[in-house]
Amino acid sequence: MNANDNVIIAYKDAPARTVDAGGVTYAYRELGPKGDIPVVFFVHLAGTLDNWDPRIIDPIAKGRHVIAFDNRGVGASTGRVPDSVEAMADDAYAFITALGYGKVDIFSFSLGGMIAQALVVKHPDLVRKLVLTGTGPKGGKDMDKVARTTYWDIVRATLTRSDPKEFLFFNRNATGRPAARAFVNRLEERTTDRDAEIKVKAFQTQLKAIKKWGRGTPDDLSKITQPTLIANGDNDRMVPSILSDDLHRRIKNSELIIYPDSGHGGIFQYHDKFAPAAVDFLTR
Amino acid sequence: MNANDNVIIAYKDAPARTVDAGGVTYAYRELGPKGDIPVVFFVHLAGTLDNWDPRIIDPIAKGRHVIAFDNRGVGASTGRVPDSVEAMADDAYAFITALGYGKVDIFSFSLGGMIAQALVVKHPDLVRKLVLTGTGPKGGKDMDKVARTTYWDIVRATLTRSDPKEFLFFNRNATGRPAARAFVNRLEERTTDRDAEIKVKAFQTQLKAIKKWGRGTPDDLSKITQPTLIANGDNDRMVPSILSDDLHRRIKNSELIIYPDSGHGGIFQYHDKFAPAAVDFLTR
Numbered sequence: 001m002n003a004n005d006n007v008i009i010a011y012k013d014a015p016a017r018t019v020d021a022g023g024v025t026y027a028y029r030e031l032g033p034k035g036d037i038p039v040v041f042f043v044h045l046a047g048t049l050d051n052w053d054p055r056i057i058d059p060i061a062k063g064r065h066v067i068a069f070d071n072r073g074v075g076a077s078t079g080r081v082p083d084s085v086e087a088m089a090d091d092a093y094a095f096i097t098a099l100g101y102g103k104v105d106i107f108s109f110s111l112g113g114m115i116a117q118a119l120v121v122k123h124p125d126l127v128r129k130l131v132l133t134g135t136g137p138k139g140g141k142d143m144d145k146v147a148r149t150t151y152w153d154i155v156r157a158t159l160t161r162s163d164p165k166e167f168l169f170f171n172r173n174a175t176g177r178p179a180a181r182a183f184v185n186r187l188e189e190r191t192t193d194r195d196a197e198i199k200v201k202a203f204q205t206q207l208k209a210i211k212k213w214g215r216g217t218p219d220d221l222s223k224i225t226q227p228t229l230i231a232n233g234d235n236d237r238m239v240p241s242i243l244s245d246d247l248h249r250r251i252k253n254s255e256l257i258i259y260p261d262s263g264h265g266g267i268f269q270y271h272d273k274f275a276p277a278a279v280d281f282l283t284r
Numbered sequence: 285m286n287a288n289d290n291v292i293i294a295y296k297d298a299p300a301r302t303v304d305a306g307g308v309t310y311a312y313r314e315l316g317p318k319g320d321i322p323v324v325f326f327v328h329l330a331g332t333l334d335n336w337d338p339r340i341i342d343p344i345a346k347g348r349h350v351i352a353f354d355n356r357g358v359g360a361s362t363g364r365v366p367d368s369v370e371a372m373a374d375d376a377y378a379f380i381t382a383l384g385y386g387k388v389d390i391f392s393f394s395l396g397g398m399i400a401q402a403l404v405v406k407h408p409d410l411v412r413k414l415v416l417t418g419t420g421p422k423g424g425k426d427m428d429k430v431a432r433t434t435y436w437d438i439v440r441a442t443l444t445r446s447d448p449k450e451f452l453f454f455n456r457n458a459t460g461r462p463a464a465r466a467f468v469n470r471l472e473e474r475t476t477d478r479d480a481e482i483k484v485k486a487f488q489t490q491l492k493a494i495k496k497w498g499r500g501t502p503d504d505l506s507k508i509t510q511p512t513l514i515a516n517g518d519n520d521r522m523v524p525s526i527l528s529d530d531l532h533r534r535i536k537n538s539e540l541i542i543y544p545d546s547g548h549g550g551i552f553q554y555h556d557k558f559a560p561a562a563v564d565f566l567t568r
Binding site: 163 | 444483
């Protein structure tokens with residue numbers, strides 16, 4: 001019997017696991033066939049293990065070993081959320097090396113993409129390929145406004161009894177609204193053994209870290225030589241879409257996909273196009 | 285056939301109505317037998333016509349003509365939310381007199397109770413009996429902290445995918461949690477012709493008005509001579525319970541009910557006790 005005969009191929013079925021590193025117990029899930037280097041998923045602001053779109057993670061896990069984890073102090077991971085993106089990258093490094101990996105591919109979204117950049121800049125040898133979605137560079141224009149937009153949309157969502165992601169990730173039009181609902185519903189496909197929600201203080205500390213990153217001194221992204229796939233919607237209210245162009249210009253070995261008529265969650269809205277593109281990029 | 289043979293006795297079945305006054309179209313609903321002076325319901329922060337607990341409004345409407353309305357700029361009422369509680373009271377006066385009433389009983393909760401006090405102080409002859417629940421006096425201690433508590437709980441509720449009222453109105457214990465869920469579910473009993481939700485800016489203006497009220501010069505409440513019923517839970521995080529005692533001391537002809545092991549929504553948690561008490565007070 002082959003070791004991969006019983007491989008888990010659906011993220012909703014991936015069991016909860018933990019690993020200790022640097023005094024922190026990191027919660028993670030893994031799926032897909034082991035053997036090759038893994039694809040590690042770096043999640044967004046307030047995101048836990050339950051915030052990955054199965055329509056993106058499952059297609060990638062069909063051919064690749066996928067690992068998703070909770071940042072320190074978020075979801076089921078212990079410790080306190082650090083107040084800088086760079087410290088979050090140190091945590092990610094500690095987590096990945098604690099699992100025993102010296103080389104990984106990274107799939108990242110939003111805050112996860114900021115952490116991924118900080119990680120690659122500090123530990124270039126750790127990363128083979130990089131996927132940066134819905135994200136922007138350190139010191140990027142208007143990235144320090146994420147907190148304001150987020151709070152506004154949280155109130156807006158509360159008063160309309162919606163999920164804030166429907167406002168933050170999608171356009172409020174005939175294309176975006178149903179895409180938003182579908183996305184939010186997909187996150188509920190896992191019905192058992194769900195992750196803990198993020199706490200208010202942890203969330204606020206993440207927002208502060210993003211603001212600091214948005215106002216920080218830009219990194220020299222020409223140091224990033226890894227093959228990099230950059231993607232976003234064309235109308236991102238959280239991390240302005242133009243910052244994806246900025247990343248593309250500054251990361252030499254990069255490809256750029258901008259989806260029309262979509263926002264921060266463009267890759268989720270266009271999962272049927274984006275998932276194959278990501279699989280192709282990660283496996284070629 | 286008696287005019288009251290077809291009287292609507294369930295709030296969920298009360299049709300949406302409007303009346304124009306002072307350039308504003310006020311949305312309202314009415315139910316219960318007409319004839320005696322009506323009981324007008326004054327709703328809370330962010331509250332619309334859909335925020336009244338049927339377990340309280342229905343028992344009162346069994347024997348009394350009940351009218352609930354949307355404040356200016358809230359729900360289906362037109363215009364802009366004014367930035368002071370006193371201006372909201374002027375609106376309430378305009379609404380009530382536009383309906384043709386020169387004398388009413390008032391049932392109020394939270395912000396509604398502040399508006400009711402301002403209305404009675406300015407138009408003492410308009411009001412026969414007064415019910416003040418989950419509320420406090422102008423200049424009352426810590427009432428200016430309502431906004432802070434509200435925003436915190438909105439974020440907390442968002443991150444736990446709950447209704448903020450579960451945090452703001454109820455204790456987070458074995459008694460409060462199921463009472464909160466039951467209350468939130470009761471607000472969904474009306475399934476058709478529901479009201480519009482409040483807009484973010486309208487909500488923020490209400491919060492500012494409450495803060496101003498909390499920091500304002502206290503009214504001379506000894507001027508209130510109407511029979512007054514004051515009620516709250518013993519652990520109100522929004523409008524501190526001690527302010528109910530304060531109201532009781534300062535309004536001479538008042539009765540006070542404080543429910544144990546409950547918060548801002550104590551009257552909703554104890555609806556089976558409070559509704560008969562309110563009916564008794566209003567009909568005796």
